Amino acid sequence: MRTARAVACVVWVAVSGLYVPGAHAGEKIRVTFINPDKPGNPFWDALTEFMQAAASDLDIDLQVRHAGGGRFSASNLAQEILQSDPKPDYLVYIPQVREIGRTLQAAEAAKVRSFAINTDVLPEDKILVGAPGDTYKYWIGHMFPNDVQAGRDLALVLLRESRAKYPGKTAQVIGVSGSRDSAAAVDRNTGLESAVSQFENTQLNQIVFAGWDPQDAQLRTAGLLKRYPQTRVLWAASDAMALGMVTAARAQGRTPGSDVFIGGVDWSDAGLVAIAQGDLVASMGGHFMEGGWAMVLLHDYHHGRDFSSALGSTIRSEMQVIHKGNVLSYRKSFSGKYADAIDFRKFSRVLNPGLKKYDFSLKAVLNASKQ
Known part of the structure; x- marks a missing residue:
């Protein structure tokens, strides 16, 4: 498990992505997120809350499905989602050991683009699936912390x-x-x-x-x-x-x-x-924000601006340390429904053409208030 409240500097590793043409006007982006646990887990609840706030700001129809924590439950749920009608435009999920290949194969067959977050792929799985866009063209991105x-x-x-x-x-x-x-x-x-x-x-x-x-x-x-x-x-x-x-x-x-x-x-x-x-x-900590950043990147991708050209398709986030010297200031800034006070539209390069790069730093988050 993990539980967190902010993101630090981000290291970008370049890999090729899959370009998608701009979305039709008025259409909502449909995204399904597979939460690997059941409701009540502090880390996954925090990640989901941050993600939902971002989706709301970016006019994304986000559906959250809970897998319940079983070893195969997340990949089984992915199969169900990818065989549903209508299918989502994008599937966001946590890579499962020895199961990610099954999820990627199903997404490829369904022609649903997928974005993995929060966890790296173990070496034995990486040999089989590669990086986003290598073997599976509908796997467009992977963001995970430098553990x-x-x-x-x-x-x-x-x-x-x-x-x-x-x-x-x-x-x-x-x-x-x-x-x-x-x-x-x-x-x-x-x-x-x-x-x-x-x-x-x-x-x-x-x-x-x-x-x-x-x-x-x-x-x-x-x-x-x-x-x-x-x-x-x-x-x-x-x-x-x-x-x-x-x-x-x-x-x-x-x-x-x-x-x-x-x-x-x-x-x-x-x-x-x-x-x-x-x-x-x-x-x-800081990695719980990755769900929100995935919403920003998928929003821009869907509207014709492929994030991989600027960031690469494999994205490493750096965690930061909270200690006695900074814990009170952090808790003051991130108390209550803090995610609802963030304007996630400010992070989009589609909505802000003047932005030269994506900045998901803690400083940028603190400066992105809706007030």
Whole structure:
């Protein structure tokens, strides 16, 4: 899982796209988004809310379908959608491990253009499907966060905090990750390992997988802290699991923020509260906005301006860190129904011909108020 509230700088990797002629006047763009979970998941709810606000501003008919979280449920739902009548103009979805090829084949057969967000494709799948536009011409775009960078930057923040409080002491680390078949989890683990290798006097005791489940993370952390009692850095691949680590640490008499330093990924509401209270040191995030940016890019593509000519078809977003020094200002700007206050029309190059590039930075979001 992940949970977040803003986007940082974006690195664009050029790949060819599939041009589509301008839309007929008065026609609404029909987009279906497959939310991989059921309602109530903080990250996917935040992503969907941001996406719906963008669709409303851009006059897009967005249908959200929930897959429910099962391993094959999202790809099965994609088959159903792509065989429906009428079909959507575009399908937006999260790449599923060993299932993305099935989804792309179905979209190709249905001649429905698809746009993947939020997760990279694992190497074994990438061999089969390639990049957007390579094997599947109706796969027009893929936007996903740099999870290696997120895992590394989170680890470095935690290691520096430990070093500041315990100078000269070896910083022992344990990591609790998501699921083994998640590209995001695997990449975040790689980032953690990279940070440990470059940070002096640091020891990575163990990384375990908890399937994104905070209760499982709590149980596994309890066992790891008994096995490695000198551990001071607890790294989690999500905020929810980081909060499970907080509970486990307290149960063993540890004080988060004082003798153990914990952080996660997602910018979840609960995670940000924990940062403000000192239980978590930091959270990486920003990737929940990708659904909204997909709406902007599909709007422009549908109206004859192919985003790949400016951005490429494979788009990497960089996560940013929220810590005690900036958490209050962030929460002030992004409280309540903040997405409804953003004018997403300001990000469109079709609606703003003077825009020389797409800018999905946090600064641009803060400057895009409807007021």
